Amino acid sequence: MKKEYSRKLQAFLRFLIAIVILLMLLFDGISDFIKGFIEGWSGKEGLGDGGNIQITVVSVVFILIIFGVISHIAKKYISEPARRIADSMNKVSGGNLDVRLETKDSFEFGEMEEAFNNMVAGLKEAQTLREKNDEHNRQLYAGIAHDLKTPMTMVMGYAKLLKKEDISDEELKRCLTVIEQQIEAANVQLEDMLEYSKFGSASYKIIPEEGNIAALLRGILADMFYKFEEKKLVLNLEIPDTVICKYDHSQMRRVFSNLINNAVRHNPENTTIKVTMTEKRSGVEVVVADNGPFLDEELKAHIFEPYMKGKNGGSGLGLSVAKKIMELHGGMLEYMEDAESEFKRFVVSV
Structure with missing residues (x-):
């Protein structure tokens, strides 16, 4: 932006110098014009030394008027916009990111003012994002x-x-x-x-391999079955014997384990928990549903954010991690509630 300003300023200064040289070259022409005008107005030929002095004075005044007009134009379209930009830059350097310039088409300074506003808006957005990240980290x-x-x-x-x-x-x-x-x-x-x-590392990747995802889910449920018995939960399963697809085995185990553990941990005794797996054209869908209490609106709106708190509890890191894993698989993890069936469910799409 500074280089562009310097280039335009140099061009304008060259223009002023050219005007001055042109006026000097035309000075005699201006003098002759004024002399002819005065002679025609007075009806006399030849004005003598006194008349020549008058012509010179009038010519100088005429040139000064032209310079005054040029100076006013330069002040209005160069000096004032440059001063406004400089003052605004000083305010920004002092930490005020609410400064904005009123863009005007003045010797192309409007482009600079618009660029300045975009720059400050970008800084403001970055500051807001940093503050949000700081609060998130806290x-x-x-x-x-x-x-x-x-x-x-x-x-x-x-x-x-x-x-x-x-x-x-x-x-x-x-x-x-x-x-x-x-x-x-x-x-x-x-x-x-x-x-x-x-997840913050660009080099982090999942390693999808073809395998029986139904067997993985059944194995996890078998390992956790004692938890269902201890808490007197009712477990309903609809899982085929074999469903072959490509997935990261260790990461998908983490997703399923988290959802099932949450269903066990956050529901009272005698809750019915349903785990189903269905093959679809788009892939595989796994649903972990239960008829326990629904989430409050505050927590439901931020269910996949880490350590979000609601009136009746909160979420840790598990669901955030599960959501990220599914996104890396090109799939989805969604939460929904069905008031008619009184079941809430987490839906995994692979």
Whole structure:
């Protein structure tokens, strides 16, 4: 922008110099014109020395008037716009990103003013995005700290119980079970954190391989079946024996495990959980549905954002990670509620 301004200013200065030279060359012509005009008006030929002085004075005044007009034009169309731009730049350098210039077509300064406004708007947008990212990171760190603190606190509490000399075998078994569960929960959180951090890298890629995705889903449900029994949940399955497609096996396991774990963890006893898999022309669709309580509107609107809190709970990193994994597969992960059937569902499309 500065180079463009310098080029235009130099061109205008050359134009002024050319005008001055032209006026000097035409000075005699102007003098003769004024002399002829005065002689014609007075009806006399020859004005003598006094008349020649008058002609010279009038010619000089005429040239000064022309210079005055040129100076006014230069001030209006060059000096003032340049000053406005310079003043606005000083305000921006002082941190004021709300400055805008009124674009005017003045010696092509309108282009510079428009470019300046676009530049400041870009800086403002970048500042807003940075502030939003900072707030997002603060919430993320607070959520991570909270989710890790809970299992660690329980592990410490039950570890102290193990120090009791008169602890029974039943209490010992219960303490070890809780410690194992909490360490597993903390490990899942750490894995989600690690996975989430990888998504910011341009080199991060999934490795799709052809396989039986139905067998993968059945295996995950078999490993988790004891959780359904412990919480007295009703499990309905509609999964074919064989469904072949290309997917990243470890990442898809993470997606399915997260959705099923959430259905178990966030629903009360006697909730019905349905897991279905259907082959479609566009690919494979997996639905994890339950008839537990619906989400509140605040949480539902931000369900796939990390550590979003609602009135009745919140979300960790798991759903955010699952959403990213499905996007990398070229698929989708959606949440929807059906008031008629009273089921809420997560739909995975591969």
